[in-house]
Amino acid sequence: MKIDVEKFNFQSDRILSSLGPEDQALFLSEATPLKFKRGKLVFYEEGIPTGVFIIESGRAKIFKTGLDGKDQIFYIYKKGDLLGYHALLCNEHYEDSCEALEDCQMLFIKRSRFEVLLKKVAGLQTLLIQNMSHEFGVMVNTITVLAQKPLRERLALFLLILQQKYVTIGNIMLPREDLANMIGTARESLSRLLKEFREENLIIIENKAIRLLNPDKLHKIANSQYL
Amino acid sequence: MKIDVEKFNFQSDRILSSLGPEDQALFLSEATPLKFKRGKLVFYEEGIPTGVFIIESGRAKIFKTGLDGKDQIFYIYKKGDLLGYHALLCNEHYEDSCEALEDCQMLFIKRSRFEVLLKKVAGLQTLLIQNMSHEFGVMVNTITVLAQKPLRERLALFLLILQQKYVTIGNIMLPREDLANMIGTARESLSRLLKEFREENLIIIENKAIRLLNPDKLHKIANSQYL
DNA sequence: GTTAAAATGTGATATTTATCACATTTTAAT
DNA sequence: ATTAAAATGTGATAAATATCACATTTTAAC
Numbered sequence: 345m346k347i348d349v350e351k352f353n354f355q356s357d358r359i360l361s362s363l364g365p366e367d368q369a370l371f372l373s374e375a376t377p378l379k380f381k382r383g384k385l386v387f388y389e390e391g392i393p394t395g396v397f398i399i400e401s402g403r404a405k406i407f408k409t410g411l412d413g414k415d416q417i418f419y420i421y422k423k424g425d426l427l428g429y430h431a432l433l434c435n436e437h438y439e440d441s442c443e444a445l446e447d448c449q450m451l452f453i454k455r456s457r458f459e460v461l462l463k464k465v466a467g468l469q470t471l472l473i474q475n476m477s478h479e480f481g482v483m484v485n486t487i488t489v490l491a492q493k494p495l496r497e498r499l500a501l502f503l504l505i506l507q508q509k510y511v512t513i514g515n516i517m518l519p520r521e522d523l524a525n526m527i528g529t530a531r532e533s534l535s536r537l538l539k540e541f542r543e544e545n546l547i548i549i550e551n552k553a554i555r556l557l558n559p560d561k562l563h564k565i566a567n568s569q570y571l
Numbered sequence: 572m573k574i575d576v577e578k579f580n581f582q583s584d585r586i587l588s589s590l591g592p593e594d595q596a597l598f599l600s601e602a603t604p605l606k607f608k609r610g611k612l613v614f615y616e617e618g619i620p621t622g623v624f625i626i627e628s629g630r631a632k633i634f635k636t637g638l639d640g641k642d643q644i645f646y647i648y649k650k651g652d653l654l655g656y657h658a659l660l661c662n663e664h665y666e667d668s669c670e671a672l673e674d675c676q677m678l679f680i681k682r683s684r685f686e687v688l689l690k691k692v693a694g695l696q697t698l699l700i701q702n703m704s705h706e707f708g709v710m711v712n713t714i715t716v717l718a719q720k721p722l723r724e725r726l727a728l729f730l731l732i733l734q735q736k737y738v739t740i741g742n743i744m745l746p747r748e749d750l751a752n753m754i755g756t757a758r759e760s761l762s763r764l765l766k767e768f769r770e771e772n773l774i775i776i777e778n779k780a781i782r783l784l785n786p787d788k789l790h791k792i793a794n795s796q797y798l
Numbered sequence: 799g800t801t802a803a804a805a806t807g808t809g810a811t812a813t814t815t816a817t818c819a820c821a822t823t824t825t826a827a828t
Numbered sequence: 829a830t831t832a833a834a835a836t837g838t839g840a841t842a843a844a845t846a847t848c849a850c851a852t853t854t855t856a857a858c
Contacts, residue, residue, distance in 0.1 A: 345616075345635055345636060345637050345638055346638070351666065389572075406711075408572055408711055408712070408714075408715045409572060410572050410715060410719045410720075411572055411573070411794065411795045412719075412795065414719060416714060416715040416718050416719055418711060418714055429704070430704040430707040430708065431704070431708070432704075433700050433701060433704040434700075434701045434702070434704035434705040434708075435701070436704075436705065436708065439578065439707075439708035439711045439712060440708070440711045469696045469697070469700060470696070472700055473660050473661075473696060473699055473700060473703070474660060474661045474662070475661070476700070476703040476704065476706075476707065477656070477657040477658065477659075477660040477661035477663075477703065478661040478663065479703075479707060480657040480666075480703065480706065480707075480710070481657065481658070481661075481663065481666035481667070483707070483710035483714070484633075484635055484645060484666045484667045485635070485666060486714060487635075487643060487645055487710070487713060487714055487717060488635045488637060488643040490714060490717055490718045491643050491717045491718075491755035492637045492639075492641060492643055492755065493637075494814075494815095495814075495815070519835075519836095520835070520836060520837095521835075521836090528718035528719065529815075529816085530815075530816055530817075531835085531836070531837095532815090532816080532817080532818095532836090532837075532838080533814090533815055533816070534836095535836065535837050535838080536815095536837085536838085538837095539837080539838090551824090552823095552824080552835090552836085567638065568638045568639065721844075721845095722844075722845070746805075746806095747805070747806060747807095748805075748806090756845075756846085757845075757846055757847075758805085758806075758807095759806090759807080759808080759845090759846080759847080759848095760844090760845055760846070761806095762806065762807050762808080763807085763808085763845095765807095766807080766808095778854090779805090779806085779854080
């Protein structure tokens with residue numbers, strides 16, 4: 345497995361951006377704006393899907409809570425991404441939860457209207473199929489990394505992934521607990537390793553925000569290539 | 572997270588079994604039989620998809636090979652399952668590989684014919700959407716288990732999952748290396764834990780095959796409920 | 799049936815990471 | 829501005845698992 349950060353990107357913004365202008369307009373005509381303050385749940389595990397969401401601004405994490413109350417974060421959605429549609433499309437309850445990582449502006453399309461759109465918008469089903477097929481590959485990569493790579497390599501990889509989520513800010517603004525829950529470790533272990541990365545001049549920490557100083561070296565670490 | 576074995580089942584047999592008889596006949600009219608001997612690759616990582624497969628008999632694993640050559644097994648497909656379609660549907664190369672775990676009889680539908688079927692068979696796109704949506708939930712559960720649960724709980728859970736894959740035989744026939752690669756551990760660690768499970772009368776081992784003696788207790792262990 | 803290769807089990811040791819406890823810093827509420 | 833709560837960092841220790849080496853068993857090839 346050769347690590348490629350792009351292979352960890354759901355590319356959920358492509359569903360909407362791949363529609364033609366008329367179809368996009370039709371799609372958005374069904375949307376109502378919603379605001380989610382930081383920490384607010386968008387949907388939750390075992391909840392019944394009521395519709396789908398599109399992020400206009402901000403970021404949201406999807407996660408699952410283990411029996412001991414520890415979260416596992418799978419993905420961070422960002423501007424342009426469509427989300428909340430998996431459980432809706434298979435008529436099941438949500439297996440995951442979604443929470444705003446910061447104040448978010450979203451659009452909401454209620455379930456019945458979305459189901460109408462599925463029939464009316466010709467290529468929408470195809471786009472969903474393409475997107476979810478691609479997501480499968482992302483999940484496969486994520487599982488391999490989490491199951492097999494040591495902590496140091498996982499941190500290097502996820503920092504690179506997060507750099508792309510926060511590219512417009514330049515700094516990774518994820519709280520420590522969240523980052524620990526993403527890479528599958530305890531927050532103390534994460535702190536120790538971030539300190540090591542700082543000492544090796546791989547990252548710099550400015551008021552808790554993380555900035556990458558040496559993406560190439562992090563990429564090598566993610567690929568198990570230690571110099 | 573409450574562990575439910577059913578939430579780790581892709582249910583890929585439902586795609587075909589949910590078609591009406593005429594659509595099924597149309598679908599199968601495009602299929603040619605193929606045999607895969609044990610150990611033979613069905614498709615492989617980075618390979619270009621040439622079509623989709625349906626398992627008529629036998630089992631096949633999908634896996635990804637890490638940089639150090641260690642495999643990570645995600646799923647075991649069985650009779651009735653449709654497979655090999657993810658990469659095809661998003662027009663990408665395979666992110667995973669598939670290998671026959673035992674001699675398999677499969678049906679193969681070449682890519683161009685499958686794409687015709689997608690247009691001709693009315694509900695097929697909907698079924699694929701439903702199935703892949705459901706798979707997303709399975710992947711979410713798998714990631715949480717692999718990232719957060721200790722080895723003992725993972726083994727308990729995967730034994731229960733595997734019992735269902737091998738229900739027609741009654742014994743789990745997966746080689747040790749494969750089971751270790753599925754639950755994310757070294758084969759030595761697996762051996763030690765299987766010995767413990769044997770000593771606790773949770774399983775019995777007959778000529779390398781594993782039979783579960785106490786599924787209820789295993790279920791409790793999988794749910795972090797130790798007595 | 800025999801032999802070599804592969805798979806698996808076991809013992810010992812090393813490494814990684816978790817956990818616990820507490821100190822320090824940052825943030826939120828007032 | 830102050831104070832309490834939450835988040836984070838650090839030290840020490842425990843636990844889990846990997847790794848290495850080798851023995852034993854099973855399987856495959858001839």
